Amino acid sequence: MKSTFFTFFMLFFLIACKKEAPTKLNDWQIISENVQFKEDEGNFHIKSGNFKFDIPKEKLPFKKVILLNASLVGYFAELNLEHNIIGISSPEYVYSKKIQQLVQNGKIQNVGNEQKYDLEKIIALKPDAIFTNYIASFENTYDLIKKNGIEIIFLDEYLEQDPLEKSKYLLLFGQLFNQEQAAASRFDLIAKRYDSLTALAKSAANRPIVLANEMYGNQWFLPGGKSNLAQFIHDANAIYINADNAESKAIPLSFEEVFVKGQKAEYWVNIGNHQHKRELLQINPNYTKLPVYNQGKLYTINGREVGKSNDYFESGVVRADLVLQDYIKIFHSELLPDYKLTYLRELK
The missing domain is CATH 3.40.50.1980 (Nitrogenase molybdenum iron protein domain)
Incomplete structure (x- = not known):
């Protein structure tokens, strides 16, 4: 009798697990109050501030992108994605030696700055996506980029006040560039070191x-x-x-x-x-x-x-x-x- 009950219990447990899997696919992964993402069978969805982006899965992972603000460069460098960048604004504000070398070699193009983006160059480069902070006064520029079939994703990481929530954006970039495991590993390392250092600091007299x-x-x-x-x-x-x-x-x-x-x-x-x-x-x-x-x-x-x-x-x-x-x-x-x-x- 016990054996029969155990078999029935395990069968029920396995069925329950199988039923639970699809719902996990639709759960939002919380980065912060500002940013979350999820995937379903056909699309990858991002909520970023007041914006929502629905990216068909066949367009992922992104192969070539443009960055319109240098603060996002750190995520690409952390995941060794520098070669996925084909254009960047104001490269003189970028610290990364690797990216500076790619700019010098012409692998990454200078696409202008916040005073004047080189829209012709941006459109000619045909990026899979553009990442930038949202600036309301550039709405006309954004509309022109979108009309040329280019995905533009607004990520305002500077609004995050929790240090680890800034770091957690790694998980989003991991999803977009097929680097999920690397991103999870890097974030886990950063979070564990941060927590360990916080505990160490508390021991101070x-x-x-x-x-x-x-x-x-x-x-x-x-x-x-x-x-x-x-x-x-x-x-x-x-x-x-x-x-x-x-x-x-x-x-x-x-x-x-x-x-x-x-x-x-x-x-x-x-x-x-x-x-x-x-x-x-x-x-x-x-x-x-x-x-x-x-x-x-x-x-x-x-x-x-x-x-x-x-x-x-x-x-x-x-x-x-x-x-x-x-x-x-x-x-x-x-x-x-x-x-x-x-x-x-x-x-x-």
């Missing part, structure tokens, strides 16, 4: 207070308490001076307002691309009134910068684990004694 960014004109654009940078500082076990703010965007404040908030700051991070500390005084001599300027440690984000390109905004978009590792090294150097900074650099 103290939590230093941190100031960020700098003044532009008469305003100090201080990242909100729900911003990407605020999350990095929190996960590196430090106290961000604007952590109690509920915004994800940067908040324009006067010097006086930041001066009050930053009185106890011990570190000042994500300063621009300055080479020497004294350069800050050319922007605003009042910086000398900040205790952190005189007694603290200052860090720029130009640890990997060549010309107009900055890898913090390229591979750093994908490698959340390495960015976090930099902040932990800065705030708790004793936890990573042998590690040298990747993206940030001390300003002296």
Whole structure:
């Protein structure tokens, strides 16, 4: 009797599993609140912000694409998809040596910039798809591209404030370029390292207070308490001076307002691309009134910068684990004694 029951149970279990498989095909894979994707028998579907894209499966994987913003380059480099890029805008802002070489060799074409895209070249290249951030003022340009039968996909990864959600875009690119396993493997590695580093940071004996960014004109654009940078500082076990703010965007404040908030700051991070500390005084001599300027440690984000390109905004978009590792090294150097900074650099 027990044997009969067990056989019946296993048969029921197998049937249930077989019935469950098709529904999984239709489940949305969540990247973030902004981006999700799923596939059915005929199409691959992407939701990105207010846009939805339905791509026939016979058009996948993409073989040749154009990128209209450099921040997406990091995903292609992480998955070794550089040779799938046939055009890129503003290549001078790209840090990747491999892509720069492909541009020099004519394998990747310069298709203009945000002031003026070379539409004739873009259309002549006949890409399988174009990836870009959505800019409302370019709607006419987008319409012209679509009328020429070119798929244009809007991905606004810069809106993501959770560092690992930015990294998770790898899974979407893995699907579009037949690199699912490689993408899953890379994201899993990044996520596990990030979580491990977060746990390591929590073991630190103290939590230093941190100031960020700098003044532009008469305003100090201080990242909100729900911003990407605020999350990095929190996960590196430090106290961000604007952590109690509920915004994800940067908040324009006067010097006086930041001066009050930053009185106890011990570190000042994500300063621009300055080479020497004294350069800050050319922007605003009042910086000398900040205790952190005189007694603290200052860090720029130009640890990997060549010309107009900055890898913090390229591979750093994908490698959340390495960015976090930099902040932990800065705030708790004793936890990573042998590690040298990747993206940030001390300003002296």
